[in-house]
Amino acid sequence: MNYSKFDVVVVGSGAAGLYGALCIPKGLKVALITKDMLNTGASDWAQGGIAAAISTDDSPQLHLEDTLKAGAGLCDRQAVEFLVENAADSIQSLVEMGVAFDRHQSQLSMTLEAAHSRPRVLHAADTTGRAIVATLAQQVLQRENIEVISQAFALKLWINEETGKCQGISVLKDHAITWIQASATILATGGAGQVFAQTTNPAVSTGDGVAIAWRSGAIIRDAEFVQFHPTALTVPGAPRFLISEAVRGEGAHLIDQQGRRFAFDYHPDGELAPRDVVSRAIFTHLAKTGESQVYLDLRPIEPEKIRYRFPNIIRVCQHWNVDLFTKPIPVTPAAHYWMGGIAVDTKNKTSISGLYAVGETASTGVHGANRLASNSLLECVVYASQLAKLEVDEEEKITPSxxxxxxxxxxxxxxxxxxxxxxxxxxxxxxxxxxxxxxxxxxxxxxxxxxxxxxxxxxxxxxxxxxxxxxxxxxxxxxxxxxxxxxxxxxxxxxxxxxxxxxxxxxxxxxxxxxxxxxxxxxxxxxxxxxxxxxxxxxxxx
Ligand SMILES: Cc1cc2nc3c(=O)[nH]c(=O)nc-3n(C[C@H](O)[C@H](O)[C@H](O)COP(=O)(O)OP(=O)(O)OC[C@H]3O[C@@H](n4cnc5c(N)ncnc54)[C@H](O)[C@@H]3O)c2cc1C
CATH class of the missing domain: 1.20.58.100 (Fumarate reductase/succinate dehydrogenase flavoprotein-like, C-terminal domain)
Structure with missing residues (x-):
């Protein structure tokens, strides 16, 4: 890769980076760099779905209220309003691009997830993220204004010492470090679950964008808020594969070794209480009983429904010798989503001029102290769509001395x-x-x-x-x-x-x-x- 100049450099190829790159005006030359393959990231692993208040008995107002409630007093109302009001357009755009969400007859089908007051989670079986990423990646590869640079690791922001403006980034690739100059640099590097021993996140989730931005002086917000998902598969030797919330939404029971639905001891909503409550209930219950895991029992759900809704979960459990049709799945909590990140406004602008952040890397204020299930893919798409309004200044090319x-x-x-x-x-x-x-x-x-x-x-x-x-x-x-x-x-x-x-x-x-x-x-x-x-x-x- 030569020392190069683009109008925009997007770092990361999850839902946020891919969708953002597609939204950037076609007249701008875009470099999309990613440290692994184009489809590698948490987005590809997302199972349950993407939330949007689009059914007739639902409304953005109800979605707003649920999100604010889950966020425990720390959501920015304006940011959430922006999210829920733009949800329908974003879903429409994904459908038009070719994302095949599940349908009931001709209508998009929606499921209920914890802390949502209406069934509003659109899904593509239990591999919703894969359906979205595959479609977006295909579109990106067809775009003439986007150059995809894979296996390229972003190292450090290029900050102009006189103006304080970000004008690109250094990249490690092909046994070399080069600088990519760009009028706008967009960090879409995802979460940081790998900082915890137990996590549902992929290996690429090492918080690179936040660390890089912080070292250059960007404001980081609400870093203490980490969502621990209550139900990650717990089998010796297996990765902490997520057993989606949708499983409980469809009627699975969370039980202990004795078969008791202990979550009701901790919250009246039992296994459908907010994630932090259920995770803490499991943590406390295990400490009390001295046991090492609890179980998700899918047997209350019709086997046909399980086959239709959760083919990937069946496949992974089978691989680890768990037949979920006949026995409960062993689970424990794991770090899942980081609410903290680089502080941005609704246009994804950070505190550094020329630097933007989108997706899990950013803190838009949408999730507050706790993310409502299935709001993060929505946030990626709704906020990335703002890049359609990106304006960049023409800058002179600087070559290395x-x-x-x-x-x-x-x-x-x-x-x-x-x-x-x-x-x-x-x-x-x-x-x-x-x-x-x-x-x-x-x-x-x-x-x-x-x-x-x-x-x-x-x-x-x-x-x-x-x-x-x-x-x-x-x-x-x-x-x-x-x-x-x-x-x-x-x-x-x-x-x-x-x-x-x-x-x-x-x-x-x-x-x-x-x-x-x-x-x-x-x-x-x-x-x-x-x-x-x-x-x-x-x-x-x-
Ligand atoms: C198992 C699992 C299930 C989930 N299920 C759901 C769900 O059902 N619904 C929902 O809304 N949310 C879900 N989430 C959360 C959601 O998937 C993520 O929050 C969201 O996909 C983040 O998207 P992103 O584009 O910000 O980051 P990612 O999709 O993680 O993409 C980050 C990208 O940045 C690249 N990158 C990172 N560092 C560098 C670097 N230094 N240089 C170059 N490239 C870099 C990575 O390679 C990757 O391409 C789930 C998460 C997990 C882990």
């Missing part, structure tokens, strides 16, 4: 990097997981700061953090690219851990996806966003 050839190989440092990368998720699961306390958070912060300083002392650092936009690099060693990628991802995860821990230690109350055993109550005085910029923490009114 030097290309350095580097022969380094950092094999002797990999043990330290790998050891930090392996230990961090356990540290985070135990300190910033479902239940948090000050003393444990403070101790984890100290560990993360120490690990970070160890990483920063390694020579790899100069290529990730200290390279100047005038410098391009070519590596002679074939291992250098994978070593640098490992280093950069580990550093990003450490920065994400720092942001979550610091914000969680700061908020001395419990709300939504942030639960403090030492401050179990929700306090009116804390009806504020947490803001972190550099090392400065503060809170601002909603």
């Amino acid at each position: 030097e290309t350095l050839t580097v022969t380094d190989n950092w094999v002797e440092h990999l043990e330290l990097v790998n050891s930090i990368k392996n230990q961090l998720p356990d540290l985070m699961w135990h300190s910033a997981g479902i239940c948090r306390t000050q003393v444990v958070l403070d101790s984890a912060i100290a560990t993360v700061i120490e690990w970070r300083s160890q990483l920063l002392s390694l020579p790899l650092n100069q290529y990730v953090l200290n390279l100047l936009p005038q410098q391009a690099i070519e590596f002679n060693s074939v291992e250098a690219e994978s070593q640098l990628k490992l280093y950069a991802e580990t550093l990003n995860l450490l920065d994400i851990a720092y942001l979550i821990l610091k914000s969680a230690a700061f908020r001395t109350e419990s709300r939504g996806g942030h639960y403090r055993t030492d401050y179990p109550n929700t306090l009116a005085a804390w009806s504020k966003h947490t803001i972190i910029q550099g090392n400065n923490l503060s809170c601002v009114d909603i």
